[in-house]
Amino acid sequence: xxxxxxxxxxxxxxxxxxxxxxxxxxxxxxxxxxxxxxxxxxxxxxxxxxxxxxxxxxxxxxxxxxxxxxxxxxxxxxxxxxxxxxxxxxxxxxxxxxxxxxxxxxxxxxxxxxxxxxxxxxxxxxxxxxxxxxxxxxxx
Amino acid sequence: xxxxxxxxxxxxxxxxxxxxxxxxxxxxxxxxxxxxxxxxxxxxxxxxxxxxxxxxxxxxxxxxxxxxxxxxxxxxxxxxxxxxxxxxxxxxxxxxxxxxxxxxxxxxxxxxxxxxxxxxxxxxxxxxxxxxxxxxxxxxxxxxxxxxxxxxxxxxxxxxxxxxxxxxxxxxxxxxxxxxxxxxxxxxxxxxxxxxxxxxxxxxxxxxxxxxxxxxxxxxxxxxxxxxxxxxxxxxxxxxxxxxxxxxxxxxxxxxxxxxxxxxxxxxxxxxxxxxxxxxxxxxxxxxxxxxxxxxxxxxxxxxxxxxxxxxxxxxxxxxxxxxxxxxxxxxxxxxxxxxxxxxxxxxxxxxxxxxxxxxxxxxxxxxxxxxxxxxxxxxxxxxxxxxxxxxxxxxxxxxxxxxxxxxxxxxxxx
Numbered sequence: 001x002x003x004x005x006x007x008x009x010x011x012x013x014x015x016x017x018x019x020x021x022x023x024x025x026x027x028x029x030x031x032x033x034x035x036x037x038x039x040x041x042x043x044x045x046x047x048x049x050x051x052x053x054x055x056x057x058x059x060x061x062x063x064x065x066x067x068x069x070x071x072x073x074x075x076x077x078x079x080x081x082x083x084x085x086x087x088x089x090x091x092x093x094x095x096x097x098x099x100x101x102x103x104x105x106x107x108x109x110x111x112x113x114x115x116x117x118x119x120x121x122x123x124x125x126x127x128x129x130x131x132x133x134x135x136x137x138x139x140x
Numbered sequence: 141x142x143x144x145x146x147x148x149x150x151x152x153x154x155x156x157x158x159x160x161x162x163x164x165x166x167x168x169x170x171x172x173x174x175x176x177x178x179x180x181x182x183x184x185x186x187x188x189x190x191x192x193x194x195x196x197x198x199x200x201x202x203x204x205x206x207x208x209x210x211x212x213x214x215x216x217x218x219x220x221x222x223x224x225x226x227x228x229x230x231x232x233x234x235x236x237x238x239x240x241x242x243x244x245x246x247x248x249x250x251x252x253x254x255x256x257x258x259x260x261x262x263x264x265x266x267x268x269x270x271x272x273x274x275x276x277x278x279x280x281x282x283x284x285x286x287x288x289x290x291x292x293x294x295x296x297x298x299x300x301x302x303x304x305x306x307x308x309x310x311x312x313x314x315x316x317x318x319x320x321x322x323x324x325x326x327x328x329x330x331x332x333x334x335x336x337x338x339x340x341x342x343x344x345x346x347x348x349x350x351x352x353x354x355x356x357x358x359x360x361x362x363x364x365x366x367x368x369x370x371x372x373x374x375x376x377x378x379x380x381x382x383x384x385x386x387x388x389x390x391x392x393x394x395x396x397x398x399x400x401x402x403x404x405x406x407x408x409x410x411x412x413x414x415x416x417x418x419x420x421x422x423x424x425x426x427x428x429x430x431x432x433x434x435x436x437x438x439x440x441x442x443x444x445x446x447x448x449x450x451x452x453x454x455x456x457x458x459x460x461x462x463x464x465x466x467x468x469x470x471x472x473x474x475x476x477x478x479x480x481x482x483x484x485x486x487x488x489x490x491x492x493x494x495x496x497x498x499x500x501x502x503x504x505x506x507x508x509x510x511x512x513x514x515x516x517x518x519x520x521x522x523x524x525x526x527x528x529x530x531x532x533x534x535x536x537x538x539x540x541x542x543x544x545x546x547x548x549x550x551x552x553x554x555x
Contacts (some may be wrong), residue, residue: 021159021160021501021554022498022501022502023497025497025552026552029494029552029553053492053493053508053509053510053524054491054493054524075491076491076493076494077491077494078493078494078497079493079494079500100431120163
């Protein structure tokens with residue numbers, strides 16, 4: 001199985017194809033459309049990560065092998081694209097792997113602005129939530 | 141012969157690029173760009189005249205004080221206040237509204253059971269300070285609705301019947317926006333002030349947007365208070381103006397204590413300085429205050445130029461065409477009779493955050509979200525909108541770039 005870092009490098013390569021900003025975002029939008037959606041009934045306040053301008057819901061389950069699985073949705077499509085990348089990196093990993101991972105792909109593909117905690121998309125808050133899930137399930 | 145390039149020559153941002161494209165800056169309602177005359181004074185003051193004001197007898201202090209007080213006089217002239225004593229320099233419109241709210245509460249002018257009237261379309265800075273006063277003294281807000289929304293009357297007008305009715309429900313203070321930062325509609329403030337005054341109710345106008353696009357004469361309007369920020373009208377951030385009628389400023393107690401606002405201090409008792417310094421505790425932002433002079437003179441020179449007014453008209457006509465060309469676009473207060481070049485809108489099937497993100501990558505700076513006026517944006521747009529706001533330094537060509545970019549974005553996001 002590929003490591004978290006392998007997948008990050010893979011994503012960087014995919015984005016390197018695009019020179020134009022808009023093409024990068026076009027690709028993100030496409031990824032957003034393919035995001036595995038969560039059930040309507042899971043769009044609860046408890047699962048909501050409130051960004052300033054877009055809403056993101058994230059759920060996490062742990063399988064018998066101790067791997068975590070994520071599902072998410074957002075009302076903003078670019079945010080969905082970013083989430084789908086995060087899920088691709090973290091889905092099916094153990095708590096230890098998630099907590100030990102260094103995230104470098106977002107910066108490398110030129111989307112660093114989305115990581116700022118004040119950024120409206122709530123990506124920083126989402127990463128925090130993913131790590132909180134990993135902490136929670138490590139104990140369990 | 142007039143041309144916008146003459147105005148733009150005063151601004152360095154005009155030659156900037158973003159994402160490899162010439163910048164189209166349409167977020168002026170959040171903050172305006174500063175012309176070179178303001179930046180030069182700002183820089184010069186910091187380099188050559190930096191000293192604390194109103195205190196020392198040395199030359200630098202005298203010079204700095206002089207510059208600062210010139211800023212106050214420029215503000216007085218710009219809004220035609222009767223005296224510079226009626227101009228309190230604050231850190232911005234927000235601080236100005238908070239000052240009035242807290243001083244009224246401390247002075248017992250608003251108490252238990254009293255009403256404070258605001259409109260539904262207030263910016264948070266003319267809502268939260270009053271809500272805080274309500275919590276402190278047991279008063280309540282009287283919120284007057286505006287006609288805006290999808291599938292309903294959408295001219296952005298204040299419901300005047302509701303206004304008159306609310307005034308008679310124990311209202312002790314009226315605090316309304318001159319021009320809403322969401323709707324862009326110019327409120328009939330003269331009429332509203334007249335009606336409030338007929339019942340002896342004082343009126344504060346939040347002029348953060350109004351001051352930029354309308355000539356303000358506080359004596360003719362007869363408002364009791366007028367608040368605005370410097371940074372939305374070519375001045376630096378961190379400086380703002382509170383106009384207050386002399387009789388109000390004299391009878392209000394200060395709410396912030398410190399240096400510069402006192403006359404005589406002993407451990408037993410302190411007497412306060414006269415207005416306006418009574419309300420300017422601590423070291424003021426004297427650089428910002430001084431910069432009001434070139435900023436407001438710049439604004440006045442544009443406002444008095446008939447060509448500039450025609451240019452603004454052309455910008456607004458171009459914006460109307462641009463927005464009409466997008467199907468499924470809802471413009472807040474789209475039927476407004478009298479508006480400033482400020483447009484808040486939503487587009488069916490397009491999240492404002494997505495659109496603003498993509499527009500930025502095409503060099504167009506727009507605002508998205510609730511724009512610090514959550515209640516009205518929640519009601520008319522479910523919590524998030526896009527906003528384009530223009531200044532005289534913007535051009536019709538920029539509006540065309542905006543229109544083309546918006547079309548492209550809608551196509552990308554809807555497919």
